[in-house]
Amino acid sequence: MRKYLILIILLASILPVLASKGAAPAGVDRDEVVFVAGEILCDCGCHPQSVYACACGRSDEMWLMLGDLVAKTGSGEAALATYVEEHGEKVLLAPRAEGFNxxxxxxxxxxxxxxxxxxxxxxxxxxxxxxxxxxxxxxxxxxxxxxxxxxxxxxxxxxx
Amino acid sequence: MVTIGHYSLLIALLAAGWAVVGSSLAFTGMGRGFQKSAERGIIAATLMIAVAVISLEYGFLTDNFALDYVYHYSSTSQPIQYKIGALWGGQSGSLLLWLFMLAVMAVVMVWTNRNKNRTLMPMATAVVGVTMTFFLVLVNFIESPFILSEMRPDGVGLNPQLKNYWMMIHPPCLYLGYVAFTIPFAFAVSSLATRRTGDIWFRTTRRWTIFAWFFLGIGILLGSYWAYIELGWGGYWAWDPVENASLMPWLTGTAFLHSVMIQEKKGMLKVWNMSLIILTFSLSIFGTFLTRSGIISSVHAFATSNIGPAFGIFLGIVFFGSLALLAARLGDLKSEARLESFLSRETTFLFNNMIFVGIALTVLFLTTFPMISELVTNRKVTMGPPIFNNVNIPWALFLLFLTGVGPLIAWRKATKANLRRNFFWPTLTGAIVLVAALILDFKAFFGALSGFFSALGSLDVAGMFDQLKAVYPALTFGIGAFVVGTVLLEYSRGTRVRMRQRQESAPAAMFRLVWSNKRRYGGYVVHLGMVVIFIGIAGSSAYRTEKVETLVPGQTMEVAGYTLHYDRFALESRDDHYGAVTWVTAERDGRELGTILSEQRFHPNRLFDELKNAFDFSKALRGGDPMVYEQSVLRLYSLVQDLEPRVGREVKTPSTEVGILANLSLASPARFGEDLYVTPLWVDPVSGQANFRIFVNPMVNFLWFGGLICIFGATICIFPDPKDRRRLQAALDHEERAVA
The missing domain is CATH 1.20.5 (Single alpha-helices involved in coiled-coils or other helix-helix interfaces)
Known part of the structure; x- marks a missing residue:
């Protein structure tokens, strides 16, 4: 019985990693997260897809991270700007229509x-x-x- | 066998090298015996390459993990079909397959021209021989599939995403397409070199061109289908560099197939046709260079390597060398006719070519833009689907429109009466469908209009493109109806004429109409297929519904009129993976439609003994006590969870098996061709709680139907036509007489 309990606890610990794109962090508007996730490229190396569209495990991790960023910055726009500033324009699914682009x-x-x-x-x-x-x-x-x-x-x- | 394979490739290199030398000597007029010898060299090289392919396959089938290539792309638990298919799972095997196909085609070329085309054959053999030699240098010295290391107990195994039935067929089809363009290219170069710039070269290689176009198209279609059913994101085309690399030569090849008709009928566009075949072959090579060199990253570049520079040099020689030869022969390529009117089929074909090449160059430009941007601004950018879609869709719609105009407009000069007679009904049909589609979706239409002008006001370029998206489906349906109208009109007119003149029944008249002019009427079927493909793309892109929801067994959810009931789940461990299978029952309007099975799989890395033993043990329990079996799979989950932090890397590769319920019944016509697409993003192995991503993709099956229609039409075109054979023979006879 103890063995099963340990197993269940172990497996339960997997869940946060696998958490759903369906949910946004508490107090965050899901649409704001969807907005950012729709603009950012999933860095899994699969087909060039947005974090929102991609179906891989990495996109789930990125979804969570972007959700946290929206919670921290207060809006999708601000989260997007912060993320792009931090990682460069290459994280955007398509370049902004400005300048050389x-x-x-x-x-x-x-x-x-x-x-x-x-x-x-x-x-x-x-x-x-x-x-x-x-x-x-x-x-x-x-x-x-x-x-x-x-x-x-x-x-x-x-x-x- | 490894040694045999290795040495057979070296012998093949010598034989192909001799073929180049021999045919070059024959070209310079040193005797026809050299050409015969060169042709034997091609056959010998092909036999040796076949031996190398068999040796490598033998390595896969006997689990010879001393071979690096077998070690990386196979494993003991890999099903036999994937062991065979692993030949093209990586870089060097893909090159070997490419080479083998080229060699077989070279033999067919030599055999079918053994008693004809003696003037063009030496240089054509030399060009094919040079291409074979290039690939042989690669597989002998740069990317050998026969590198040996110490024997290992098991292999890494094929990438799980490649373990798919369609993936086993898709790359060979693509390669067939790429490789087959070598033959028309070789004859084109030969006709320039020998100054026989008439119509023999393209008449000789017409079926090769259709064959290449046909298989490249099938390869693209199968690749899209694989992406759709395997990658789990609900789409089929993501403008990945490798996808683009296959699309570009297909587009220029399609342009060539159209423009060569003008040279055939009017003796015009000779320089253009030469340029197109050079561009098409160069793009076939460029695709490989682009993705294998590592300058552009791609999901398909399952293995990048150091063959990039070699490909770059070969591409440079092919492209610039051919262009230099073309420039030197411009005087021999003068048009033989004049354009009589702007309103003519010639003009339409010119615009059609402009769009095909324009889209190909756009795709090329956007695919390489990250590199250009980095060079110019030192900033990296990503070119994802939005920019490709926004930029290419207007071009594609214009092209679709021309698909309808081309077949009905008269050669030389279209009169007002001709235009009225041919275009009135198709235009009316198209207009009615367009207006109906706009009315049915009027909110989106007016929203798009106001959004477009407001984006224009704020000079938001991306926003302007985005707003236009809402009108594209209606435009596609309207233009599609117009094209269908033109094709039906052509068929009905031809059939009626035969019925009246030869007293034939309607089916017999139609069959004989097609049979007597396979290229023309087969081509119309391809046009029809393209319309259906466009409708599939428009419908599935514009009206797609998506929902993500977490359910436990017994719960239900609603999406786009469907009720989905999550029935149960089961843990499994079989073949080369373990994971969870889910059963979801779909209902609509209170009627049960069926059960959708989908899976979340994990492919354990068999190089970790602890994991491998646990996995094999779990598989052995399959079919026994269900409780014990389930516990053994749960043990795999926990073992992986425990192992990964210890070894500091992932020890399993996840994949999903999508569940699809296609609506192919006419009981609900509005939903005909729709897919209910279920992807389990994760499944808790204890409770069965699962996170499902559901797509409802309207009309997506039209895309596959359209592909099948295109295949049918292209098959009609590729059938031997006695008329074509007679024309080619007449041209060859004339040449023989002239030379004599």
Missing amino acids: LFAWLGPLAGLLLAVVAVILILRRWKANPEEHTENGTELDTTLDAGYLSRLNKDLENMQ
Whole structure:
């Protein structure tokens, strides 16, 4: 019986480590913890997920730690700022859209616009100045290029 | 066997090296005999590589823990299928598998071209030979799978997350995709080198390209499915660097498959097509470089090593060397036709290509941004899912729209009548669905609108992107309906024409329509599959419900219309793990839907004798007295708890087995395709108290259905087409005559 009691006590001691993401520390608004946990990267090394989204054991530990931080700082925003200040911007799931990071946020969009403009310019050029009148460089190929000969034969057959 | 494996790789290196030398001599015109000899060199190398693979598998199956690779990725208790699959569980084995696949493909290439393409074959053989030689250098001198140490009683075992049926299929599929792009790349380089820049190279390798695209796509899909059922976070794609590495060549490969049609039909975009195949092959290599070099961390980089510099050098040679050759041959790659109108299929394809390549480059840019940021600002940043989703979704929706426009718009020049005739009904259908979706979710729509403008006012870029999320599902459904409309219109028109002209029944007409033009109609099926995939992604991302709750056996909880009853739990110890199994019964509208089994597992480290003996003892008690068996599992929990502080490290690896109840019944159509997804975050082994994380993922199964539809469509495309064969033969005959 004593053996069982020891076992149960031992196992009970595991529970705090495994504590749930469902609960927040006493006196803390759970939504505030969810906010911070949604912004911070779980450092377990699994898929890049927020502490809130990740399903690993490490995320549970981090959830508890962030809950304590919210309790200490008074709000999710303050806890987030404290945590980022302490560990650097890399703990955020995505970089803030400011400074050099704007390249990451807006670069692809700017790239899209530039690509659209480039495609339109290319199309205009192709339409106005077709490339089939090539001055040089194709002489060698016209005698040997099978693709060209194939098309030429087809066109000649059509003409006949 | 270890010695045989080791030496067979050395012999393979010599044979592949000879293949490069021989084919290069044949290319320089020193005699066709050299080419024949080089081809035999490829076959010999392949046989030797096969011997190495068999030797390593033999090591796994006989538990030869003297081999470092077997020691790290296998254990005595590992089920046999995972012993076989452990070949690609780590770095050097993955490289060996990659090499083996490449070698087999090289043999197929040599065999299928034994009596044709004699002009292109020497350089193509040399390119494939160089790639094989590179991998052989890696597995011989940098990452050998045949490193021996002292014999050990047991091994560390495969990463528990990899012990999954789908994980056994997913990496080989991905590798098949990556590797198969080598053949079109080799022929492209050969056509540039030989100045035969016509259409032979892509006609010869068309099925290789579809094959590569097909398997890369299946690999990506299976990887997503594995993540969904194994990792327990309820999602399937997290923009992890390795996931991105597989997506990038798939995107550029898809662009190539489309743009090559323009070269085929119009003789245009020759430089672009060459660039795309170079980019696709380079990205296949780049993915491995990115994740194995350690410059970007990834969950998938189960083993990083020192192969990074070697990959970097090889990638540099491949990419810049090919580009230099392309630049030297620009004069041979002039377009043969002109663009007649902006409103034409050519224009649509150009935009389609722009988006595919744009998304690929965006993914590349964002994946490497942490490195760029550190170089420029000396600050480390993390690129998680939010930024990838925000930046890529608008591009992807535009692409989906073009999927509908491309097939119906006319080649050369679309007239107003053509546009009206082809697009009226699909556009109307899409518009109705879009408006209906917006009305049904009008609160989110107006909320997003006001949120967007307020974020715009405060110049909050991330906020603006976030607000747009609310409109994406409606846009996806609307555009999806438009695309489905265009595909159905194409099928119905073609079928009706055949029915009228050849007096065929509707099913026969449709079947023959597809059979007579497999690439075109198979491609439409793929488009349909993509729409279904988009719908699955939109629905499961936007309407997901999540709840975390702690229950003891006998308690119930409510989530998104479901009532979940936690029935019971049991402790188990089997195969290579111990842990707790939970039984949860799901009900909806008072009707029992089924019982969901989920598990929290711990994989004990068998290198600790005390733990190993207790674990084996517990397994041996399975099937006997349930009380004694349960006590033995409880003893494992307490032993681990006691052992870890003593040895100062974890002695077990946790994992979860997710329980999923899929709604595939049409009895409740609104919930069709929905998953009820249960993950036990922890289970108290004494009381059974468990912390469950429940997701209700609407429409998620559309993603897998869409994947199956794509596989079906791609299978139609990949079937041999006599017309394609005749065209290739005609082109080859012309070339033979011209050379003669």
